[in-house]
Amino acid sequence: MATKASRSAARLMISPAVILLLAWMIVPLSLTLYFSTLRYNLLMPGMEEWAGFSNYYYFLTDPAFFDALRNTLVLVGGVLAITIVGGVLLAILLDQPMWGQGVVRVLVIAPFFVMPTVSALVWKNMFMNPVSGLFASLFKTLGLQPFDFLAHAPMFSIILIVSWQWLPFATLILLTAMQSLDSEQLEAAEMDGAPPLKRFWFITLPHLARAITVVILIQTIFLLSVFAEILVTTNGGPGTATTNLTYLVYAQSLLQFDVGGGSAGGVVAIVLANIVAIFLMRMIGKNLDA
Amino acid sequence: MGRITLDKVAKRFGDVEVIPPLDLTIEDGEFVVFVGPSGCGKSTLLRLIAGLEDVSGGQIRIDGKDATAVQPAKRGLAMVFQSYALYPHMTVRKNIAFPLRMAGLSQQEQDKKVEGAAAVLNLTNYLDRRPGQLSGGQRQRVAIGRAIVREPSAFLFDEPLSNLDAALRVGMRLEISELHNRLATTMVYVTHDQVEAMTMADKIVVLNAGRIEQVGSPLELYHRPRNTFVAGFIGSPKMNLIEGAEAAKHGVATIGIRPEHIAVSPESGTWKGKVGVSEHLGSDTFFHVLDTGLADAITVRAGGEVDLHHGDTVYLSPDAAKMHRFDTEGLRIE
Ligand SMILES: Nc1ncnc2c1ncn2[C@@H]1O[C@H](COP(=O)(O)OP(=O)(O)OP(=O)(O)O)[C@@H](O)[C@H]1O
Ligand SMILES: [Mg+2]
Numbered sequence: 084m085a086t087k088a089s090r091s092a093a094r095l096m097i098s099p100a101v102i103l104l105l106a107w108m109i110v111p112l113s114l115t116l117y118f119s120t121l122r123y124n125l126l127m128p129g130m131e132e133w134a135g136f137s138n139y140y141y142f143l144t145d146p147a148f149f150d151a152l153r154n155t156l157v158l159v160g161g162v163l164a165i166t167i168v169g170g171v172l173l174a175i176l177l178d179q180p181m182w183g184q185g186v187v188r189v190l191v192i193a194p195f196f197v198m199p200t201v202s203a204l205v206w207k208n209m210f211m212n213p214v215s216g217l218f219a220s221l222f223k224t225l226g227l228q229p230f231d232f233l234a235h236a237p238m239f240s241i242i243l244i245v246s247w248q249w250l251p252f253a254t255l256i257l258l259t260a261m262q263s264l265d266s267e268q269l270e271a272a273e274m275d276g277a278p279p280l281k282r283f284w285f286i287t288l289p290h291l292a293r294a295i296t297v298v299i300l301i302q303t304i305f306l307l308s309v310f311a312e313i314l315v316t317t318n319g320g321p322g323t324a325t326t327n328l329t330y331l332v333y334a335q336s337l338l339q340f341d342v343g344g345g346s347a348g349g350v351v352a353i354v355l356a357n358i359v360a361i362f363l364m365r366m367i368g369k370n371l372d373a
Numbered sequence: 374m375g376r377i378t379l380d381k382v383a384k385r386f387g388d389v390e391v392i393p394p395l396d397l398t399i400e401d402g403e404f405v406v407f408v409g410p411s412g413c414g415k416s417t418l419l420r421l422i423a424g425l426e427d428v429s430g431g432q433i434r435i436d437g438k439d440a441t442a443v444q445p446a447k448r449g450l451a452m453v454f455q456s457y458a459l460y461p462h463m464t465v466r467k468n469i470a471f472p473l474r475m476a477g478l479s480q481q482e483q484d485k486k487v488e489g490a491a492a493v494l495n496l497t498n499y500l501d502r503r504p505g506q507l508s509g510g511q512r513q514r515v516a517i518g519r520a521i522v523r524e525p526s527a528f529l530f531d532e533p534l535s536n537l538d539a540a541l542r543v544g545m546r547l548e549i550s551e552l553h554n555r556l557a558t559t560m561v562y563v564t565h566d567q568v569e570a571m572t573m574a575d576k577i578v579v580l581n582a583g584r585i586e587q588v589g590s591p592l593e594l595y596h597r598p599r600n601t602f603v604a605g606f607i608g609s610p611k612m613n614l615i616e617g618a619e620a621a622k623h624g625v626a627t628i629g630i631r632p633e634h635i636a637v638s639p640e641s642g643t644w645k646g647k648v649g650v651s652e653h654l655g656s657d658t659f660f661h662v663l664d665t666g667l668a669d670a671i672t673v674r675a676g677g678e679v680d681l682h683h684g685d686t687v688y689l690s691p692d693a694a695k696m697h698r699f700d701t702e703g704l705r706i707e
Pocket of ligand 1: 386391409410411412413414415416417418565
């Protein structure tokens with residue numbers, strides 16, 4: 084795009100897409116901002132009135148908000164920890180030459196293609212169900228009391244389900260990174276007297292640092308908004324044990340019919356997500372250059 | 374000490390025998406160069422010595438002790454790779470110190486040895502840079518530094534200069550030779566560049582398809598190549614190998630005559646031909662002489678000032694005393 088004419092032509096051509104995308108984002112955002120300043124209850128249609136910042140006040144002082152904040156962090160942190168540690172281990176395993184490598188790789192990737200609702204239901208009914216679940220019968224054959232995962236360790240169960248979905252993604256990215264490691268570096272380290280664990284620690288892991296950064300960034304964006312898995316399994320309960328911010332906003336607007344409060348929650352969630360994003364970019368984004 | 378003995382060492386990848394059983398002795402303190410065309414198994418042989426590949430048969434002895442099953446790190450050898458294989462996330466200092474750190478040396482000892490190696494290799498000013506911020510020659514020196522600090526009983530080099538430009542290559546060639554003189558440690562050096570082989574080696578091992586064609590000092594290979602392969606491989610430009618009627622006149626299957634052993638004259642001589650391409654190097658001129666009826670082209674060396682042009686008729690006179698004779702198997706006849 085060298086000439087002036089071609090540049091302005093390019094702008095003209097690209098403008099419909101840009102305008103459409105902008106409208107797509109601006110309209111809901113401004114509507115949400117607008118609703119968040121109204122007293123807007125679905126049970127009282129036509130009674131909307133200006134409410135100032137009281138929606139924000141009520142949302143931010145709600146004890147459920149702090150629970151949701153903590154739950155969101157625990158969920159994101161837990162899933163990140165499991166998927167990265169598990170992903171690195173799986174990537175190492177899949178990187179070994181073995182029989183049926185292609186098939187095994189496809190199988191490992193498979194969970195990523197299962198919809199969240201479906202996988203959460205499968206986990207809930209086929210694995211974690213205290214009566215008919217696979218874990219329950221496993222416990223019974225071992226002579227133990229079946230454990231009701233979703234009732235007694237709800238957060239852990241959700242983390243497990245979400246990790247299961249995201250593990251393939253992490254594995255895939257880390258595996259490709261692993262394969263780009265120059266094998267001569269490992270051989271040099273071997274000659275330098277580094278046993279396998281030290282080779283992993285001093286050579287492989289630093290090589291993976293950038294890929295791990297990418298995994299953390301991408302997963303965090305998606306994990307902040309986990310919803311389907313919670314809706315299908317625990318409905319945010321027991322109490323607020325598994326209510327994250329997304330679920331709290333949903334509960335506020337559609338279970339308590341308070342659209343104004345829900346919108347305020349949505350705006351708060353946007354602000355928090357952006358703070359996290361900036362924080363992440365600052366902290367680990369520098370890993371990406373050079 | 375660093376005497377390496379290969380005893381019937383062989384290597385197969387699956388069904389493919391890359392290296393048929395071969396015997397070779399590398400004496401302590403020797404500078405041995407493996408040369409051969411691409412794919413002949415030079416790197417594989419070096420990796421077998423290093424222990425990075427398992428042998429399919431035979432025995433490797435280092436200083437008389439069987440090292441066939443010994444781990445690479447325990448063989449007391451250091452290797453410099455073609456890609457340098459520096460650790461990109463570590464500074465030069467950490468790279469060089471890595472083997473020392475793995476050996477569990479104290480920080481002071483590490484620092485002392487790293488500083489020592491850096492001084493030898495002119496790297497002192499670069500110790501806190503990363504490999505990505507160094508030139509090719511500097512990276513090469515870091516790789517050598519990492520090998521030196523271990524004080525190995527032998528160094529293994531796999532085409533260490535092939536990524537450098539011509540000028541730097543000549544410089545590094547000298548540096549490595551000097552290093553060898555100073556350390557007097559055994560060095561095994563792989564290259565496909567026969568100039569490197571001729572200039573650096575105490576002993577050259579010519580490999581062809583995994584087999585050793587000849588072992589000897591550079592001049593031995595130059596003056597008395599054992600067969601046509603070595604004759605054609607050693608020397609630059611290549612020896613002229615002539616078959617057919619002209620060879621039959623000498624009663625052999627092939628005769629070989631080096632470009633520098635043919636006299637060129639515009640008036641008279643043994644063979645008549647036409648000048649083809651000429652390469653002027655200043656000190657020398659190489660003529661490719663066509664239409665001699667002997668071979669596609671005969672290469673001859675003349676002085677820098679010879680006034681011959683494309684298409685001119687020339688006469689060539691080989692120096693009979695310097696002629697090499699080979700039988701139908703390609704083996705040398707004395
Ligand atoms: N891991 C392997 N599996 C199968 N064949 C291999 C393997 N490594 C090397 N080979 C084969 O062994 C032969 C010798 O390879 P090697 O790398 O030793 O050649 P080289 O002499 O070093 O060549 P170059 O000068 O190009 O580096 C080649 O034909 C190559 O295809
Ligand atoms: Mg090679």
